[in-house]
Amino acid sequence: MAKRITIDPITRIEGHLRIDVEVDNNAVSNAWASCTMWRGIEKILRGRDPRDAWLFTQRFCGVCTTVHAMASVRAVEDALKLEVPLNAQLIRNLILIAHALHDHIVHFYQLSALDWVDIMQIPNADPERTAKLAESLSPWTRNSRNEFKAAQDRVKAVASSGQLGIFMNGYWGHPAMRLSPDVNLLAFSHYVQALEYQRKALQVVGILGSKTPHIQNLTVGGVANAIDLNSATALNMNRLEQIRVLLDEVVQFINEVYVVDVCAVAAMYPDWFKIGSGVKNYLAVPDLPLDSAGSAYDLPGGYIMNGDIAGTRPFKTASDKVFRDSVTEDVTRAYYQGGKPLHPWKGETEPEFTGWNGEQKYSWVKAPRFNSQPMQVGPLAQVLVGFAQGHPLTLKHATLAIEKVQAIGGIKVTPDMLHSTLGRHAARAIRASMLSELAQKHLQLLTDNIAKGDYTVFNQPVFPSHEVEGVGTHEAPRGTLSHWVVIKDEKIKNYQAVVPSTWNASPRDLSDARGPYEASLMNTPLARPEEPLEVLRTVHSFDPCMACACHTFDPSGRQIAKVKVL
Amino acid sequence: MGKKILIGGIGNVLLGDDGVGPYVARLLEARYEFEDGVEVEDLGTPALDLLDRISGKDAIILIDSVEAQATPGTVLLYRKADIMCQVPAVRMDPHSPALVDTLHSADLFGIAPTDVLLVGVKAESFDVGCRLSETVAACLDQAISVVLSELERLGVAYERREHPAELGIWWTSDEKMEAPLVT
Numbered sequence: 001m002a003k004r005i006t007i008d009p010i011t012r013i014e015g016h017l018r019i020d021v022e023v024d025n026n027a028v029s030n031a032w033a034s035c036t037m038w039r040g041i042e043k044i045l046r047g048r049d050p051r052d053a054w055l056f057t058q059r060f061c062g063v064c065t066t067v068h069a070m071a072s073v074r075a076v077e078d079a080l081k082l083e084v085p086l087n088a089q090l091i092r093n094l095i096l097i098a099h100a101l102h103d104h105i106v107h108f109y110q111l112s113a114l115d116w117v118d119i120m121q122i123p124n125a126d127p128e129r130t131a132k133l134a135e136s137l138s139p140w141t142r143n144s145r146n147e148f149k150a151a152q153d154r155v156k157a158v159a160s161s162g163q164l165g166i167f168m169n170g171y172w173g174h175p176a177m178r179l180s181p182d183v184n185l186l187a188f189s190h191y192v193q194a195l196e197y198q199r200k201a202l203q204v205v206g207i208l209g210s211k212t213p214h215i216q217n218l219t220v221g222g223v224a225n226a227i228d229l230n231s232a233t234a235l236n237m238n239r240l241e242q243i244r245v246l247l248d249e250v251v252q253f254i255n256e257v258y259v260v261d262v263c264a265v266a267a268m269y270p271d272w273f274k275i276g277s278g279v280k281n282y283l284a285v286p287d288l289p290l291d292s293a294g295s296a297y298d299l300p301g302g303y304i305m306n307g308d309i310a311g312t313r314p315f316k317t318a319s320d321k322v323f324r325d326s327v328t329e330d331v332t333r334a335y336y337q338g339g340k341p342l343h344p345w346k347g348e349t350e351p352e353f354t355g356w357n358g359e360q361k362y363s364w365v366k367a368p369r370f371n372s373q374p375m376q377v378g379p380l381a382q383v384l385v386g387f388a389q390g391h392p393l394t395l396k397h398a399t400l401a402i403e404k405v406q407a408i409g410g411i412k413v414t415p416d417m418l419h420s421t422l423g424r425h426a427a428r429a430i431r432a433s434m435l436s437e438l439a440q441k442h443l444q445l446l447t448d449n450i451a452k453g454d455y456t457v458f459n460q461p462v463f464p465s466h467e468v469e470g471v472g473t474h475e476a477p478r479g480t481l482s483h484w485v486v487i488k489d490e491k492i493k494n495y496q497a498v499v500p501s502t503w504n505a506s507p508r509d510l511s512d513a514r515g516p517y518e519a520s521l522m523n524t525p526l527a528r529p530e531e532p533l534e535v536l537r538t539v540h541s542f543d544p545c546m547a548c549a550c551h552t553f554d555p556s557g558r559q560i561a562k563v564k565v566l
Numbered sequence: 567m568g569k570k571i572l573i574g575g576i577g578n579v580l581l582g583d584d585g586v587g588p589y590v591a592r593l594l595e596a597r598y599e600f601e602d603g604v605e606v607e608d609l610g611t612p613a614l615d616l617l618d619r620i621s622g623k624d625a626i627i628l629i630d631s632v633e634a635q636a637t638p639g640t641v642l643l644y645r646k647a648d649i650m651c652q653v654p655a656v657r658m659d660p661h662s663p664a665l666v667d668t669l670h671s672a673d674l675f676g677i678a679p680t681d682v683l684l685v686g687v688k689a690e691s692f693d694v695g696c697r698l699s700e701t702v703a704a705c706l707d708q709a710i711s712v713v714l715s716e717l718e719r720l721g722v723a724y725e726r727r728e729h730p731a732e733l734g735i736w737w738t739s740d741e742k743m744e745a746p747l748v749t
Contacts, residue, residue, distance in 0.1 A: 044695065056580060060580070062611030063611075111614075165670040202618065
């Protein structure tokens with residue numbers, strides 16, 4: 001007899017994601033992902049000046065501020081067919097890269113590592129042995145006995161006080177936790193260090209964007225950064241040098257710590273290459289434009305259907321016609337009025353709440369579809385799409401990671417194994433090391449362009465009187481983000497944001513096809529159904545963030561998740 | 567240089583009364599000048615990034631909307647201990663995970679500020695829009711005076727500006743608060 005388990009909420013940051021699974025013979029036999037609060041925030045944009053839209057969209061979510069600002073200015077520029085100067089492209093790229101590096105570090109260490117790392121095993125570790133092990137894995141200079149001892153003492157103090165603080169909710173001692181005490185200590189020590197390096201990445205966003213969490217330097221047509229080599233307050237060579245120093249430190253942490261830790265976790269939990277695949281349709285958009293017109297990009301885009309990697313179709317531009325024409329949103333199983341799926345430019349957001357019913361409507365998230373199919377988005381989609389196209393940067397960093405896993409665990413990872421929970425973590429680490437290389441490249445491109453005497457940062461937007469439509473995309477840390485705008489008489493007539501977590505957390509649609517979270521949970525084995533750690537591992541591997549999908553309303557920070565067994 | 571203090575408004579400015587924290591922060595900034603070392607920030611809806619904001623501060627004063635058993639518009643005060651061991655069944659606020667997690671993390675890393683004050687305003691409506699409900703708008707001055715008396719308690723000087731500054735895009739004028747629908 002199947003039993004129903006509800007986990008609510010599942011994100012450790014803002015949001016309200018609820019997961020329901022049916023468990024039969026200690027394995028998931030059915031799954032539903034839903035969002036429990038309505039947001040409908042796009043309505044606020046109607047009637048406003050399109051030049052102001054980004055100021056509002058960056059308030060959709062406190063975690064992904066920058067990405068919504070960027071997609072918004074790009075949407076308006078697409079509608080106006082307005083190019084942005086090279087300096088502006090590069091400054092935006094650097095902000096996006098720095099934000100993504102920050103986000104990927106925080107996701108792995110602060111939001112998902114404790115699904116794999118058992119904090120309560122740390123008192124049994126030997127810092128000396130941990131240091132030896134760490135030395136064999138990486139040249140990172142902070143892998144010293146003293147660092148590990150200090151980290152262990154911290155945990156011991158917390159454990160002996162009986163006040164577990166931030167650790168009060170882990171599934172400690174769960175049978176699915178399998179790292180040795182030394183590896184647990186190693187990972188925890190990096191969890192602590194990660195806080196410093198994610199902050200350095202954010203400082204780069206702050207220098208270029210003039211403020212975090214809400215950047216101030218964007219404008220439709222470019223950026224508002226003054227470039228003047230003779231002014232102390234403008235963007236000058238000192239500032240660029242400051243950015244270089246910060247990025248170098250972040251890049252070193254990514255390559256010597258983050259990528260190594262992900263490879264080590266993968267090598268020690270190889271069975272998780274077989275769990276969590278689900279929807280094998282993937283979607284990614286090209287990003288990091290290299291010229292004003294947006295005709296060449298450093299990150300590849302495209303789509304894959306049914307896991308057919310060889311049959312990948314590339315997108316040539318960030319607003320490729322195929323992408324523009326193929327996206328719809330389906331509300332059959334979501335709490336909205338409406339019939340057939342609608343293109344985002346025609347999108348409606350009229351609520352119709354009916355209560356959770358797994359057979360009918362059960363989520364506030366609409367179901368985005370590409371050619372009527374559910375799509376998985378995120379770093380895995382981007383890495384697979386790049387890999388399939390023979391994109392050199394993707395191949396280079398994917399190969400390095402695959403070799404690392406083999407060196408640590410003797411496991412040969414094939415591209416097919418990446419359709420999995422571990423595949424998503426591995427792809428995020430691969431993407432982070434790609435972005436690390438690109439951070440340094442784009443900083444150099446910007447420095448060189450300024451040194452040539454090009455200080456242009458802005459092209460004046462011109463609004464036609466007739467109605468125009470635009471799409472602004474960004475391959476954000478959680479995947480493909482698209483903002484869709486309709487402009488008439490210099491005012492916004494319609495606005496829809498199709499965000500990465502709605503692709504991944506999407507409910508079923510009119511043909512009853514499950515969304516990516518739902519599909520990925522099918523057949524997951526659960527050692528202790530009342531402590532569904534395995535469900536958290538897979539859902540967290542997508543890096544869920546539901547704040548832009550719905551209103552943030554978490555009851556308390558005391559629990560990772562309320563688990564209810566029926 | 568005096569104490570390092572963060573006055574931070576938390577909340578989403580697009581969701582009605584959820585924007586009360588940023589609004590109060592902006593009003594304080596517009597109306598008063600503070601001694602060196604005091605930062606006034608609209609923090610939006612931060613998650614774990616809040617840790618970076620409070621790190622190295624002697625005291626933090628946060629303003630946020632809260633879910634509590636109280637009449638809308640009530641101003642409620644919470645100290646560090648109240649936040650770190652929440653009374654069950656009291657929904658502290660929509661961004662609790664951020665605040666609670668942050669203070670616990672800060673504690674673990676030994677960087678938690680000594681003085682923590684959360685000025686909570688019980689909200690009436692989270693409907694989409696950059697406008698506070700009349701009920702919550704009526705308690706803004708009370709929230710501000712609570713922040714000012716906390717500063718006095720901490721021995722921090724401030725002065726009323728002769729000419730208050732503009733409030734900024736969110737609350738510049740009534741027309742801007744609520745966009746007309748284009749059909």
